[in-house]
Amino acid sequence: MAGNWKMNLNHLEAIAHVQKLAFALTDKDYAAVEVAVLPPFTDLRSVQTLVDGDKLKIKYGAQDVSAHDSGAYTGEVSGPMLAKLNCSYVAIGHSERRQYHGEDEPLVNAKVKAAFRHDVTPILCVGEELEVREAGNHVAHTLAQVDGALKDIPGEQAETIVIAYEPVWAIGTGKTCGAEDAQEVCGAIRARLAELYSQELADKVRIQYGGSVKSGNVAQIMAQPDIDGALVGGAALDTDEFVKIVRFRDQ
Numbered sequence: 001m002a003g004n005w006k007m008n009l010n011h012l013e014a015i016a017h018v019q020k021l022a023f024a025l026t027d028k029d030y031a032a033v034e035v036a037v038l039p040p041f042t043d044l045r046s047v048q049t050l051v052d053g054d055k056l057k058i059k060y061g062a063q064d065v066s067a068h069d070s071g072a073y074t075g076e077v078s079g080p081m082l083a084k085l086n087c088s089y090v091a092i093g094h095s096e097r098r099q100y101h102g103e104d105e106p107l108v109n110a111k112v113k114a115a116f117r118h119d120v121t122p123i124l125c126v127g128e129e130l131e132v133r134e135a136g137n138h139v140a141h142t143l144a145q146v147d148g149a150l151k152d153i154p155g156e157q158a159e160t161i162v163i164a165y166e167p168v169w170a171i172g173t174g175k176t177c178g179a180e181d182a183q184e185v186c187g188a189i190r191a192r193l194a195e196l197y198s199q200e201l202a203d204k205v206r207i208q209y210g211g212s213v214k215s216g217n218v219a220q221i222m223a224q225p226d227i228d229g230a231l232v233g234g235a236a237l238d239t240d241e242f243v244k245i246v247r248f249r250d251q
């Protein structure tokens with residue numbers, strides 16, 4: 001269960017938020033579910049210090065990474081920088097990056113490679129816009145994003161990736177994709193991984209659903225056979241709600 005904070009919470013708020021989360025979560029929770037937060041870049045050092053200092057079991061990561069490892073790329077943050085902060089994960093190709101920053105498949109592919117170069121696990125975000133779903137092309141569209149992102153990625157890296165299926169029309173809108181509709185696409189993603197690599201590899205990859213996940217709908221989503229977790233946006237900013245999502249089995 002990963003919380004993508006997007007552009008919310010400064011580094012002081014981040015500390016308070018992670019402390020509250022750590023206070024609420026128990027060893028039983030961590031044994032059942034891996035919990036990660038994806039704060040803004042400016043919070044990462046503070047979150048690292050807190051996690052290390054208090055030996056917390058919460059993982060953390062970034063929301064984006066540069067395709068380049070260093071150099072004259074103003075405003076970018078590199079894979080080596082994230083690795084130095086012990087980031088476990090980095091979201092790549094989130095629809096908000098694709099929509100507002102013009103990220104296309106070659107760039108997403110280059111960022112996936114950059115993350116793997118530095119042993120930071122990519123959370124590859126894929127998913128269709130409303131008009132694509134209405135035209136019935138959501139599976140083909142999403143699989144084309146998977147193909148593009150995984151171009152030239154060897155199996156020993158691909159087996160560790162996390163893929164988050166996030167239909168764009170369900171993000172931040174309160175409109176959750178029906179659990180069976182989400183399963184249709186997540187199942188197709190796993191089948192494509194089996195085609196591209198092997199069934200054994202496909203079975204290892206963790207596939208998340210994202211888009212208006214809340215405590216009220218998470219259990220139904222997690223009951224689907226090809227959904228292994230959730231990438232949570234708005235609800236991850238509310239600690240009580242995020243803890244309930246982590247405890248989806250109790251909902």
Ligand SMILES: O=C[C@H](O)COP(=O)(O)O
Binds near residue numbers: 094
């Ligand atoms: O990365 C998270 C997704 O964009 C979902 O956001 P949301 O839960 O606010 O719909």
